[in-house]
Each structure stands twice: as structure tokens, then as C-alpha cells.
Amino acid sequence: MWPSDGVVFDRGCTACPRLARYLAEGRKQYPHYYCAPVAPFGDANARLILVGLAAGFHGANATGRPFTGDHAGVLLYQTLHRFGFASRPVSVSIDDGLELFDCRITNSVKCVPPQNKPTSTEIRTCNRYLAAELAQAPRQVVLLALGSIAHGAVLRALSLPPARYKFAHAAEFRLPGGQVLLDSYHCSRYNTQTRRLTTAMFEAVFARARSLLDAMD
Numbered sequence: 001m002w003p004s005d006g007v008v009f010d011r012g013c014t015a016c017p018r019l020a021r022y023l024a025e026g027r028k029q030y031p032h033y034y035c036a037p038v039a040p041f042g043d044a045n046a047r048l049i050l051v052g053l054a055a056g057f058h059g060a061n062a063t064g065r066p067f068t069g070d071h072a073g074v075l076l077y078q079t080l081h082r083f084g085f086a087s088r089p090v091s092v093s094i095d096d097g098l099e100l101f102d103c104r105i106t107n108s109v110k111c112v113p114p115q116n117k118p119t120s121t122e123i124r125t126c127n128r129y130l131a132a133e134l135a136q137a138p139r140q141v142v143l144l145a146l147g148s149i150a151h152g153a154v155l156r157a158l159s160l161p162p163a164r165y166k167f168a169h170a171a172e173f174r175l176p177g178g179q180v181l182l183d184s185y186h187c188s189r190y191n192t193q194t195r196r197l198t199t200a201m202f203e204a205v206f207a208r209a210r211s212l213l214d215a216m217d
Contacts, residue, residue: 002039008133009039009110016122019111026061026112034064034094037111040133041066042104047213048085048142050076051130051150053186054109054118061112065094066105071189075202076105076146083206102213106133108153123153131157139178140216142209147186154181169197170205180212 004011014020027035038055052072055061059070067073068091077098080086085103088096109118109126118126134143134157145151151167158177165173171183184197184205191197 002041004039008129008136009037010129011036011039013037013110015125016111018119019109019113019122022114023061023111026057030062033062035061036064038064038066038107039110040104040106042100043102044104044136045138046100046102046104047138047140047216048103048144048209049134049137050103050105050144050146051154052105052107052146053149054107054116055112056116057112060107063094065091066107067091068094071192072187075187075192075199079199079202079206082203083210085206106130108150118149123149124156127153127156130154134158134179137179141178142180142182142212143175144182144184144205144209146184147188150186151181151183169201170208172208182209182212 002009023035026033038060052066056070056072059073060066060068063069067076073091077086077091078089081089085101087099091098108130109122110129130153143154145154148167152162155162155165167183169183169185173181175181182205184202185191187197187202
């Protein structure tokens, strides 16, 4: 588990009152759930950083690991394994032995929000952790934003103007700091079941990420 250093991650953070109350309610209803801010998962020096939206109530909020235990993680970990970023294609629990290679998964908002919808204030409040995380990342890194909220959170964390970088699936941006920002629709149940995001579309984004990383070697 990522250390709770209070800079990149703080397991005891209660800066967002609504989210802190929701977590407290979750602990009462599901005492066996993790129900706390969820740490980034993966290599601190990874050159591929995936940025999601927030913890899912019955996924990361239950297990303590991003995209683990819910539908959104099914396609994600399957794809990570296919492209050599994960040791196995299925993520079941925090102690299942799964490892990431040259990859890290983090979220724009570390706590689970009601209806999976963080407020703009909550996104801004939590952004300091993402900013600190990206400040410690290698200069040459591929940032893969899963959804428009993650895209915006990355730009905010890097102090970049959103008007210059419009979110679109498979969009690619060379950022002033040397990073590359890739966009994908979020691998949520809604997006995959409505086929707004297909497996082929998702894999194409990861193929591009792999190509960019190979070019950095």
C-alpha cells in the first residue's frame, strides 16, 4: 500500500465533509469494507500513470485498491495484462498478488462519492494530492486520463489551461513539462454496456501508450 505521507496520500484525510460523512456511513453499513481514502497503486517511478475518477463504493472503497472488485476494473486489468503492465488479467483483492509493471493507477478523488459523482469543490480539494504525485513522477511519463473529470484533474494538477487541451477519446497532447497526456472514455459499466467504449477502442489507447513508452527507451 502507498504510504500515507500526507503529501501524495493521506489515509486519514477528512477535508471534504460530505465524503467523510459518506465514508462513516459506509463503515457502519459495511464494517468489513476498507471505507477510507484509497491510495495510488503501482510503481512510484512508473512511466505510465492512469488517472481515474474516484473510488467505487463496492470496488476500491471495499477492497482498498483502485479499480479492484467492481465492473470498471474488469476491462482495465484485462487490458493492462494484455499490454504487459500487469502480472495477471483479473484484480480480485488487495492481497491477490497482482503486480503492475512500469504503471501506476491513481484517482482524481481518493474517496468514494455518493452516486459516484464528486462535486467540483471536492475535485479541487483533492487535487493537491494528484499534483504532489505528478510532481514526483519521472519527467518523461505518459498520463492516461480515464474520462473528462480525470483529464481536467491532470491539467489542474499541472497548472495547465483546460481551453488548450480538449478532452476526446484517443486524444493525445504533448505537455510543456515533457509529459504526454492520452485520453480515454472511462471504462465504467455504463460506457462498456452501451458500447460508447468498446474493448477495441480501449485497447487502441493502450497500444498507443505502449508505443510511446517504447520510444522513450
